[in-house]
Each structure stands twice: as C-alpha cells, then as structure tokens.
Amino acid sequence: MNNTINVIIAGGKTGGHLFPGIAIAQALESLSQNVKILFVGTNAPFETQTLEKYRYAHKSIFAKPIKGGNIIRKVFSFSIILVSLIQSMIIMKTFKPDFVLGVGGFSSFAVVLAAWFLRIPTAIQEQNAFPGMTNRLLSRFAKIIFTSFKETKGLASNPKATYVGNPVRKTDMTEVEDNPALSNFDPDKFTLLVTGGSQGASSINEAFMDALELMDHTDKFNIIHQTGINDEGIILEKYKHLKINATVKSFFHNMPQLQDMADFVITRAGAGTISELCIKGLPAILVPFPHAADDHQTFNAKALEKQGAAVMIKDDDLTGQILKQTFDGLIGNKERLAGMTKRLKHLAMPDADKKIAAYILNSKNIRG
Template identity: 55%
Template sequence: MSKNKHVIIAGGKTGGHLFPGIAVAQALMEKDPATKILFVGTRAPFEIQTLARYGFAHKSIISKPIKGKNLFAKIWSAGLVGISLIQALGIIIAFRADFILGVGGFSSFALVLAGRILFKETAIHEQNAFPGMTNRMLSKIARTRFISFKATQGMPENDTTFLVGNPVRRPLSTAQENSMTDECVLNRINADDFLILVTGGSQGAASINAAFIQAVAMMKETHRLFIIHQTGATAEAQIQQFYAAGDIRHKAAAFFYDMPAIQDRADLVISRAGAGTVSELCIKGKPAILVPYPHAADDHQTANAKSLADQGACIMIADKDLTGETLSAAIENLRHNTNKRTGMADTMTSLAMPHGADLIADRILGADVSKKEDNVPA
C-alpha cells in the first residue's frame, strides 16, 4: 500500500456526515501514522469542536447549495458555489492532496469537483439508501463510490462502486478523554446498573425528549437505573432541571463526544434511525427502541428501522405514535426480559458490516477492495 498520503475528507456539519469521515481518518492513521489528513467543511461549531476533540486539522469553505425562488437568488447562490470551488482548488494545491473523500454535505461538492479538475483521486461515501442532493451530483463526478446499502438509489453499478457499509468511529483515546471538560460519566455507573442511553443525534430530538421524560415519571424500581441522555443544545437546560427534581441517577448533556464508549456500556438504546446510528448499533449488538425521524428524505429512517424491526433486532415506534405511555411500555418490556434483549442483540450483530472504515482506508492507500457484498468482511 502507498505510504505518506495526503488525504482530504470533505463534508460534515452533522454527525451523520462527520462521524463516518472521522472513522476513516482513524483507520488511515492506524494503517499508516504518516498519513496527513485535513478535514474541509463548514464553520459550524459542532463540526469544529468535534474535530478538535479527535485531534484532526480542519479548514472551512463557503458552503451553500444553488437555490432560491427568483433568478437573482439563484445567480447569487451560483456565485457562492464558484467562490467555494476557487477555495477548494487552493486548499488542495496547498495541502498537496493525493486523495479527496466526500462524506456528504454541500461542502464536499466543491472539494470533489476541484479534485477531478486537478486530476486527483476522488471518492464519495453515501451513508443512506437514498442519497442526498450533493452525492447524487457527485456520483457522476467522483472516480469511486462507497455505499452502505446494496440497493442504493442512483449509484452506478460498475467496478468503481464498492459496498462497504457505514464506517464507525473508534472510541476516544485515554488522552482525548482526559482533555474533555465534562466528567467521564462512565465512572459513575455501577457494574449492575441498567444503563439506558437516550439520544436524538447530534442535534437532539424534541419528540424523543418529551416522551422519555414522561416515561421516566412512570418508571418503578429505579434504584438500579442509570440514564445517559443526549438532549441537544436547545433542550439541555430544561431536561437537566427535570432530572434534578427526581432521584434517578443520570447524566444529561447537549452532546457526548465519546458516544462509542457509552454505547459499549449501554443495556438499551433509544434513538432515531439514521444510517450511522443503525450501523453502530448493529456492530455493537445493542438492543434498541428506534423512533425514525418522520421528515427524513424519502422517509429513509423508517426504512432503516423497519428493516431491523422485521427481523426482531429492535422495537420501532413511529414518531406519531410516540408517547410516554408507549415508550414506557416498550422500555419495561425489554428491561425485565433478558432473553428478548439477548435475542435482539444477536440479531443486530448478525446484520453488522463492521469493516467499512478499514475498507475505505485500504482503498485510499491503494489496496484492492472487492465491490461484492459477499466479499465484505462481516
């Protein structure tokens, strides 16, 4: 494999785009510590802070899609795209990039297009079965496409499209954990505690937050419960006040940077059903209650959750049916049924594709990677 490569990972803003890129970067550094990695994305605080936690360099560019209701707005947006392309060309040349990987989000468009203009190796990774607008366009531009689902719409079926699954990041290192300002919540959990992890993703989920605090009020025998609740920034203060008034041990915060380690310890996960979350839960073999985000493009989260639920790997509750009562009943059903949780965990594990990050890293470093599903280690 090639060594000392300079790799740009473009895209981000949300965890669904950013974390697969971080997973690939971690795999690259494990395979060749001399690899130079630069993330290029937006100025979103979440993106900047997360990459700083993981120790990766970051640059931002103007990132705006071409949109607008009138001609002037469309011309203005097109002009911004031109500026972002010029910025991308300058970054690639200055960084001496060998490979550009787009992981979604509009900032990836300019970098992958600029890479092709400069005759660099380019690729995209699509996390969902229904690609977003950026990756639909880039699927015709990038030299290589990595997909997470066999039936990914709009991706060419040829020898430059590889089924690899969704890259899953490694836990933070000890040094990275020690650099965090928050107390390490896992140190507060006893070995025999039943840990419930509640998360609506990097931005939180209002419906899950509301239903869960209602469900908590209905719970009995809570002395062995511990709840970790990722609330999102807008609901953090309100939910912290709710827990402060109760006697259930907990940690509620807008965001937890070392989610992989928390998932490892969780006995039950309550979350949305984005592709990254589903992949992580399968790889870690975690029983889950999934509440698909109802406004996701092409309702792909419902498809994700239903696929797992139909095989007995999770309980799915539609957002419109989510109440304190329905959620409480589902939690109590799983909490007191060890055999059911074990069966769900085993089914989750059987559906996992755990080597996505390594396969993409191998391809970037020049190794041969099969595009066939049955040749992907799982």
C-alpha cells in the same frame, strides 16, 4: 520518491457525516505513518470543535445547501457553488492532495467536484439507505462509491458502488477521562442510553421524561441522557423534580464508549448510530428524525426493523405512554433482546474504515 500521501476528507457539519470521516482518518493513520490528512468543510462550531478535539487539521469553505425553486434561488445557489469551487481549488493547489474523499454534507460537493476537474482520484462515502442530494450528484463524478447499506436506494446496481458498511470512529483516552458516568454508575444495573443524535431531539427528550413519570422502580436503571444544547437545562430540572439520578449532558464526545456501557438505547436513526448499534449488538428503539433530507432516517430504521434488529416509532406517534409500553415490552422479553443482538451483529461490518483506508492508500498512482 515521496511516499507521503495527502488526503482530503470533505464534508461534515453534523456527526452523521463527520464521524465516519474521522473513523477513516483514524484507519489511515493506523495503516500508514506516511499519510497527511486535511478536513475541508464548514465553520460550524460542532465541526471545528470536534476536529480540534481529535487533532485534525481543518479548512472551511463558504457552502450552503443546494436549493431549487425560482430563478433567483437557482442563481444564488450557483453563485455559492462557484465561490466554494474556487476556494476548493485554492486548497487543492496549496495542499496538493493525492486523494479526495467526500463524506456527504453540502460542503463536500465543491471539494469533490474541484478534485474531479483537477483529475485527482476521488471517492464518496454514503452513510444512509437513501443517499443525500450531494452524494446523488457526486455519484456521477466520483471513481468509487462506498455504501453502508447493501440495498442503498438508487446505488445498489451502480457499477461504481462498493458495499463496505459505515465506518465507526474509535474512542480515545482523552474521551474516557471526560466521562463522568464511568465512576458514578452501578455496573450491576440495567443501563439505558437516550440520545437524539449530535444536535439533540426535543421529542425524544419530552417523551422519555413523560415515560419515566409513568414507570415504577426507575432506580433499577442507570440512565445516560444526551439532550442537545437547547434542552439540557430543562431536562436536568425534570430529573431533579423526579428525584432520579441520571448522567445528563448536552453532548458526549465519547458516544462509542457510552454505548459499550449501555444495555439498551432510545435514539434517532442516523447512519452512524445504526452502524454503531450493529457492531455492538445493542438493541434499540429508533425514532427517525422526521425532517431529515429525503426522510433517509426512516429508510435506515426500516432496514433494521425489517430484519427484526430494532423497533421503530415514528416521531409523530411518539408519546410517553407509547414509549413506556414499547420499552417495557422489550426489556421484559430477554429472548427477544438476545435475538435483536444476534441480528444486529450479523448485519455489522466492523472493518469499513480499514477497507476504505486501504483503497485510498493503494490509489496513490491512480490519476484521472
């Protein structure tokens, strides 16, 4: 009997979808030596380069977001789904998966649907408090739905939904070596991490730099700033102009480790970020991305704010002055910060990756 289990993890493109998939892959490998993993998604550089860094096999399919609108758009969307469905079935026949897990993103739709057609066990993992369109559609076909929030909109009462939390990837030693901040920072200083997610956020970058101009004694902080590829040069120049020594990069692959170094975060409200903050008990100002599908980041941020575990500032309201006032009010109140840390850790579910991995490994004999 062949004890090897072949697993496809479908979806990605952005860190919010890709990193939970990587976390589950890591958990699968930690629980079994007889697992073979293939990621199927897009050919987006971020996705392909990240998976190469983590040494996971990857195949891309032709996939685009599902669009409504007029008949021409609907026909175009249907034709793309048909092409990606055929590509997915070819991959299935070649790789012969025992299980297919969708982690969201439009590229996961055809892969999970193809698995359903071929009667291969499936599951989807929803990271957000408001599910994306792809997972809303796939919830009809998947055998089980792993949710990250207890009150996931539209899924809380679904009998197939299982609340496990959002998987968080592990940092490896190659990432530690890539980190220039480790040898440059004073561990006795308050460390502030600023990030707009894997793609950066100009509004956060601009507001934070404006806030720094209004602050006194910025030398009492260590600052780690992930800018996104488009703003890196501009932000570096601004730090130089302000004569502030900060560690600035377009993207850090070792974000979990940087979060371990940080005392406070200013960030977007993607589900992966929310989960990492909870596990680490890291207080934050959350600025939801206003153009996220179905405004799901606002739902994520409100879920934490409602518990007193974070503070939310809407992107439209974000200015240097408001950011400075909010930040000063929080770091000046150690009791409130300690309370936020306590509430975040209470919300944490650090074993989500292992729970999903265990389900997959126990499912090899499931069919249909």
